[in-house]
Amino acid sequence: MTAKAGVSAAPDLGTLHRFHGVQPVLPVSDVTRAARWFRDVLGFELDFIAGEPPSYARVKKGDGSHGDPVYLRLWQCNVRDAGPWRGEIVICVGNDIDGLHAAYVKRGVAIVEPPVSHPWGLREFAIREPDGHLLRFAAEA
Template identity: 80%
Template sequence: MGSPPAAGPHQGGQGSPGVEGAGSVVPTVDLGTLHEFHGIQPVLPVTDAARAARYFRDVLGFEIDFIAGEPPSYARVKKGDRTYGDPVYIRLWQCGRRDAQPWRGEIVIHVGRDVDGLHAAYVKRGVNVIEPPTSQPWGLREFAIREPDGHILRFCGYL
């Protein structure tokens, strides 16, 4: 490979953040702290936190990490361990309004390998698959499902 581009005005934390030209390297800014980022935990609004957690466990194969509140109003499910990086965590927040404005977006979950096997297992469990496994030009094989509260989960692995 070639040499990296010459230092620009935003390298080394100098100057204001901006968009560099196509193909250039934009370094991260050193905040002078010892923090580390370890994944994200999206929060999905659901109509029933306990029911949603059971769906993720019983149908999608996640583990219920916790269900909180009396009556339950917040839950977190988990899949995976630290063998291949951080586990996937999804938080389920009970908002209880079916007439609320629907959330528009999706969560992409990297599963490493055997995307087709996971798809087949979910089909056997009656999961609402909205896109079948497809090899994408960006190097991933992926499929998408819609869970009972309407959220889209896209499962993918490298080709």
């Protein structure tokens, strides 16, 4: 079965399920360090950190005034298991993608791809965070 734009979802799912967000979980080698990096370098807020010693955290960006906030969960695991996830996370930022890119460059963030406008209507750039995960920031072009 192939999906086409404008085709409704399967009717048997009803209307009680209201999907409203995704919270990716990134395996990291040190939760405290990772949470600080997301806060101090990328400007996220520390939503919570749990465990003694810390083993799980969630960082947040946005207040809901322009759509759902972005949440990333950070899970401490064995250094061997904390390798980068093979996918990438796309974070929609609304506007001023070039200004965000410039700010991250000034902060020494590892830029993987500079801002580029795509034929599908987005302007994006990509970074790699210290545990090797690829984060792509996107805005309408």
